[in-house]
Amino acid sequence: MRRSSAWTIFGISLVIFGVGFLLPLFRVVGGGFFADGHFTLQFIQAVFKDAIYREGLFNSVMLGLGTTFLATCISLPLAWLANRYRFPLKSVFTALVLVPMILPPFVGAIGFQQIFGQYGVINAALNLGPIDWLGNGRYFGVILLQALALYPIMYLNVAAALANIDHAMDEAASNLGCSGFTKFRRITLPLIMPGVFAGGTIIFIWSFTELGTPLIMNYSRCASVQVYDALKEIQSDPFPYALVTVMLVVSVGLYCLSKFLFGRQNYAMTSKATTTFKEETTKGWKTVAVMAPFIVVIFFALLPHFGVILTSLSVPGSWYQSVFPQDITGANYIEALGHDMTVSSIKNSLTFSVLAVAFNIIFGIAIAFVVVRSDIRFRGLLDALAMLPLAVPGLVMAFGYLAVSSWLSNLDGVKNSPFLLGLCDVKTNPTLFLVVAYSMRRLPYMVRSAVAGLQQTSVTLEEAAANLGAPPLVTIKRVTMPLITANLIAGALLAFAFSMLEVSDSLMLAQRAEFYPITKTIYELFQLIGTGKYLASALGVWAMLFLAVTIIGASLLLGKKMGALFRV
Amino acid sequence: MAVGIKTNNLVKVFGETRAVDGVDLDIQPGEIFFLLGPSGCGKTTLLRCLAGFNVPDDGTVHIGDRDVTKLAPHERDTGMVFQSYALWPHMSVVQNVAFGLEMRKISKDEIKKRVGEALEMVQMTDRATFKPNQLSGGQQQRVALARALVIHPKCLLLDEPLSNLDAKLRLEMRTEIRRICKEAGLTAVYVTHDQKEALSVADRIAILSDGKLQQVDVPEGLYRKPVSRFVADFIGETNFVKGEVTLFDEASVNVRTPMGTVISSQSPPERLELGQEVTLSIRPEILYFNDPPSGSLNIFNGAVHDSVYLGEMAQHQVKVPALDSGYADGFVRLKAFDLNPKIVAREGSAEVQLWFAPEDVVVLAK
Structure with a gap:
């Protein structure tokens, strides 16, 4: 592509990133380090001196580490088994393993509580008194829930890494007398380590700052909930800024560490496939042994979903101290769709997500073209910048947008103009901020898919079109776009699904009921006494269905297996 | 209408390497001209400068009387056959061949007629509705040739067009390409590292090394009267x-x-x-x-x-x-x-x- 157009896109991208991504972070860090225009460390120090904040941070780090560890333990064996063996119903199992991705963990928490709560299924089934299984162990409940919801990210990364290993390496180890677990430890594990670390980093950053799950589980002694509770004082109180700054530094630090450790070390396989690897078809007891881990994991991973579905089907109050709901009804679904808040929330989520994804498609393609097809200096920087949102927790971004909004709406020019106030003040109308937040957070998926598509499409195909007289835009329309459509749809779908399920920004930025997206509505409904929990579950099931249909539909359209859509 | 191609002190630098280093070519109208040299000698870079995919750092390129040095590839009216063929996988054989004519806003009937003729010339009429991945390497190569020829280009540029074919097919296609170029009276610039291909098909050959022209001569001139140790060693x-x-x-x-x-x-x-x-x-x-x-x-x-x-x-x-x-x-x-x-x-x-x-x-x- 021509340098002039590459530089134009580069410039526009920098401006968009500057305003949409760096400015909010700047406001956060500024609020954490500056008082009256002077640099100070006193707020950061105060955060570490304050016993409550210190405990919150410590607990958050432990939540992150625990979730990452558990998710790795769950997904590593599954990915390894799926890579190695062929067994009955394998494609069903490997698709079901990914299902947790269609439900945000905090919705699952509602179902989870129905099962493990004081008056839940376990106690009723075992005829025990009101033992609170979660009780003091709510901490582990949060870890378990998050791990069960996030392990697919690790699974996909490890599966991709395993698929990339030249089987000849494995055979070479066998040939030299190495087998079993030693071979896994000495050969396989080191080769997939970059994949494990990439997945682990994303899971840690996600769970370290997760807001929805601790809120629903009523676990308030972690930093994310402390920040959420302190939002009301965003104008005056510097402590939430300082707390968020610390979370930002930890996340970005970890991201950079993993890039530094494994960024360049993506072991290049010397050859693609010297020997064609045939999965071993299992026989007899081995089939059972291979299938068992899948069944166990899928059972536990879908438990929260079943809880949610059963809750949504219960007559309010009828699933209490019993194994199954006493009375089943479909009324919750109808009521959920009739409730003022839910109808508008579905409309809102669709609006925000569609706008964000549309923006991402255009922006993502433009960036990918510069990164792959131009030779300008700093194109690597643009690539890195587009990936950076992965390193910044949603909570930090949400807080940053809130800070920007509160700063903008207090400017004199904005304060007196109803139009500008509507754009800039989230308390008046959060549409602009939510669209920006959704698109910035999901941009990496779009850029990655578009970059992959362009890299797989030989540049000579475009050159051939130019040689035959096609101007650049015609070449893009007639040759490039048709060839990367599959990648674009996959990326857009992922961005869309994650936008519909977005939690932190939705909870924090949408402050008026008429602008609530689905996730915020589920949370608000959950807090209503009486029918709230049941309506929240019903809406959760609607969201699950909607996403499942979207994803399955698109995967049919693409003629690909479902798993291929989620290659992060 | 065949035209000549001239370059004057052409220079293309990639980082530290001077891939093309002061090349003067004077290719006659209707001539089959070969660029021959070991890999990394700059022959493909030179060809891409003619096609417009590489913008030279110095010097000029003329196609016919027109200075095309700064012209974009799609404005040059050259027909190129790529080493990988670069057939678009989402288009059928007919759609691939018709593309260049569509870009020239030629009427539907005329396109149909000319695509038919082009496919006949390369004996691919019975594969017209196939997608490229349903064709063998030799068939893909023919389609690529038809796609470049159907637009009646000012000149034909070929980048190692036979390197992906097996030995027997390569021999057949050599004579075939020469026949087609001569029948159409085309000026052709042909890049290869295969000296047998060059000696048997070329009117004239330029030997390149380190981005510089070593010798330009007719095949028997190069073989019998090499001017340097490099040329004598490289040919035969x-x-x-x-x-x-x-x-x-x-x-x-x-x-x-x-x-x-x-x-x-x-x-x-x-x-x-x-x-x-x-x-x-x-x-x-x-x-x-x-x-x-x-x-x-x-x-x-x-x-x-x-x-x-x-x-x-x-x-x-x-x-x-x-x-x-x-x-x-x-x-x-x-x-x-x-x-x-x-x-x-x-x-x-x-x-x-x-x-x-x-x-x-x-x-x-x-």
């Missing part, structure tokens, strides 16, 4: 023997070598001096064994050993005793190709009388 096989000029006039040169005085009657390099160090290029196939015709010059005694028998010919190593006892292990070693071989020395060696004609020996200045 040869023996290099160093020596010192002892006598010369316009018609012949006497060179004293370790195996004795060798006489060359090839037109020698300019500015020769007595006592000058030169290198002789003696090709293996000019060497004959025993019974030299009367009046022969360049007759030496030697021994044949390490023969490799190939049926129609044999490859021998010949050891000629060095006059200077201090030379290597006392022998000058020469490769020899022997057509219709009578002597085969797999083990041991056979004494022979070795002779070759002065007009076949090339004197190289360096």
Whole structure:
């Protein structure tokens, strides 16, 4: 592509990133380090001196580490088994393993509580008194829930890494007398380590700052909930800024560490496939042994979903101290769709997500073209910048947008103009901020898919079109776009699904009921006494269905297996 | 209408390497012109400068009378055949071939007619509705050729078009490409690293090394009269023997070598001096064994050993005793190709009388 157009896109991208991504972070860090225009460390120090904040941070780090560890333990064996063996119903199992991705963990928490709560299924089934299984162990409940919801990210990364290993390496180890677990430890594990670390980093950053799950589980002694509770004082109180700054530094630090450790070390396989690897078809007891881990994991991973579905089907109050709901009804679904808040929330989520994804498609393609097809200096920087949102927790971004909004709406020019106030003040109308937040957070998926598509499409195909007289835009329309459509749809779908399920920004930025997206509505409904929990579950099931249909539909359209859509 | 192509002091730099370094080409209308050289010599970069995919850092490119140096690829009206063929996988054979005509806003009927003719020319009419991945390598290559030719380009650019084909098909396509170019009267620039391909198809060949032109000549000129050690070594096989000029006039040169005085009657390099160090290029196939015709010059005694028998010919190593006892292990070693071989020395060696004609020996200045 021509340098002039590459530089134009580069410039526009920098401006968009500057305003949409760096400015909010700047406001956060500024609020954490500056008082009256002077640099100070006193707020950061105060955060570490304050016993409550210190405990919150410590607990958050432990939540992150625990979730990452558990998710790795769950997904590593599954990915390894799926890579190695062929067994009955394998494609069903490997698709079901990914299902947790269609439900945000905090919705699952509602179902989870129905099962493990004081008056839940376990106690009723075992005829025990009101033992609170979660009780003091709510901490582990949060870890378990998050791990069960996030392990697919690790699974996909490890599966991709395993698929990339030249089987000849494995055979070479066998040939030299190495087998079993030693071979896994000495050969396989080191080769997939970059994949494990990439997945682990994303899971840690996600769970370290997760807001929805601790809120629903009523676990308030972690930093994310402390920040959420302190939002009301965003104008005056510097402590939430300082707390968020610390979370930002930890996340970005970890991201950079993993890039530094494994960024360049993506072991290049010397050859693609010297020997064609045939999965071993299992026989007899081995089939059972291979299938068992899948069944166990899928059972536990879908438990929260079943809880949610059963809750949504219960007559309010009828699933209490019993194994199954006493009375089943479909009324919750109808009521959920009739409730003022839910109808508008579905409309809102669709609006925000569609706008964000549309923006991402255009922006993502433009960036990918510069990164792959131009030779300008700093194109690597643009690539890195587009990936950076992965390193910044949603909570930090949400807080940053809130800070920007509160700063903008207090400017004199904005304060007196109803139009500008509507754009800039989230308390008046959060549409602009939510669209920006959704698109910035999901941009990496779009850029990655578009970059992959362009890299797989030989540049000579475009050159051939130019040689035959096609101007650049015609070449893009007639040759490039048709060839990367599959990648674009996959990326857009992922961005869309994650936008519909977005939690932190939705909870924090949408402050008026008429602008609530689905996730915020589920949370608000959950807090209503009486029918709230049941309506929240019903809406959760609607969201699950909607996403499942979207994803399955698109995967049919693409003629690909479902798993291929989620290659992060 | 065939046009000529000219480049003037063309330079293309990638980072530290000068991929094309001051190249002047003058390709005649209707000529089949080859760019030949080892990999990394800059031949593909040079071709891409003609097509417009590389913008030169210095110099100019003219196609016909038009200066196209700064022109975008899609405005140059060249037809290119890519090494990978670059057929669009989402379009059928017909759609691939019709694309260039659509870009030229030609009427639907005319497109249909010309695509039909083009496919007929490459004998692909029965595969018209196939997608590229349903075609064999040879068929894809034909479609790529049809796609480039159907637009009636000012010139045809071919980037190693046969390198992905098997040996037999490559031989067929060589003559086929030459026939099609000559019938259409096209100017063609053809990049390859296969010297057989170049020698058999080209009107003229340019040898490139390190981004510079080494020699531009007709095939037999390059082979029989290389101007440098590089060209002599790159085209065909040869023996290099160093020596010192002892006598010369316009018609012949006497060179004293370790195996004795060798006489060359090839037109020698300019500015020769007595006592000058030169290198002789003696090709293996000019060497004959025993019974030299009367009046022969360049007759030496030697021994044949390490023969490799190939049926129609044999490859021998010949050891000629060095006059200077201090030379290597006392022998000058020469490769020899022997057509219709009578002597085969797999083990041991056979004494022979070795002779070759002065007009076949090339004197190289360096």
